[in-house]
Amino acid sequence: MMLRALLLLALQGPLALSAIASGAAAAPCGAAPTGTLASSPAPRADERGQRVTESRMAALPVNPAETLLVGDSIFDFWRSAAADLGQPVTNFGVGGDRTENVLDRIDRADFPRDAFRRVVLLIGTNNLGRDDACAILGGIAAIVERLHRRLPRAEVVVVSILPRGPGLRRRLEDIEAVNQTLVRDQAAMRIRFVDAFTPFVQACAGQEKCGLLPDRLHPGPDGYRLLGASIAAALDGR
Template identity: 70%
Template sequence: MMLRVLPVLALQAFLALPALAAPCGPLPPGAPAVSPAPRGDERGQRMTERTMMRAPAQPSDTLLVGDSIFARWGAASGDLGRPVTNFGVGGDRTENVLDRIDRAPFGPDAFRRVVLLIGTNNLARDDGCSVLGGITAIIARLHQRLPRAEIVVVSILPRGPGLRVRRREIELVNRALAEDQAALGIRFVDAFTPFARACDGQEQCPLLPDRLHPGPEGYAVLGQSIAAALGGR
């Protein structure tokens, strides 16, 4: 029944998911990464509800959707050179973002574009194919909720000592999103490469001081990557 009410682009994205998961193949029904679910921890629930309450009061040019990498980006508007509404929640996985998008009170014309960065927290539980499935499910849902918005998807950033943790899975997801961006109706931003190049061979990189979240210099790199992709749009 849900497919009947999806806009054409969202329907195309939804139907394309099994093919886009190749060489992964479709996820089994009920896979956690693609099944909307609220946060199960009390702290996460509080952060989610605070973020949900801010969203309708801050319609803006750009909506940032993601986890703590976005939630901690206090200078996002300045780094991107445009007003933003930050819809990031620390600790979120793809299923939590799906739940938030379903419940968000904003209307279909609230934002000109959405910038999505999600998936790193799934890697503690999910393989690369599951993470890819979760991200593509979010893309389809965003097309449904904000049918006229441009959807920009940022690559998962490298992480861990030497930026080697789950690197094969991260590169699988990023490569698939880059190759299938036209079919998904998105613009893909490769932020992985500038971090990987700048931090190559360093066990402790100043761009990612805790080996996961950008520091001030890292957010500048992230902002430059996204801003370059957006250009003057």
């Protein structure tokens, strides 16, 4: 019942119900920045990141599902994604990825022809602190453009950056600027935006450490159920 109530609130207006929102306006970035680290394809420099990336790349053509998950550790660690979303998925998430690493991976990927009906993207939290909101938006826009080019028949779904840190306040201004701009520009970007930020904020209001995000970044089992329900509800309402 709590999940349903939170989702009904969230669907009334993306990001409008954040209990801790600062009211920051969407970042006035203008045209998506180019040439930044966030929007320039780059492979992972660390051994573990390279190993996981190559493993995901090798598994990509094997029995692909209609829904492709693309992102960082929040997707990489989502072992219950198929159950939480109620549909088979191919998980293309790699822990630790920033936008530039996803760009590199998409450029090199051997995508099965016409395999994916939908791509769900969640990326950007690892760019926080190094990149400002406009640079992160430029990276996300570059990924979306690549996905439209590489998978022209697939719907591209972009999930909001989730809240993080003590009291879910860390880098809040940048997170809200990115999310609010994606809400505003989703038609121009040819994406469907999913607000998963608001349900987490509502459920965790007033808590310095929330059980839905036990390490203050990654969802726990209940958090993943909420994330899956947020995505599924938005897709069901199209």
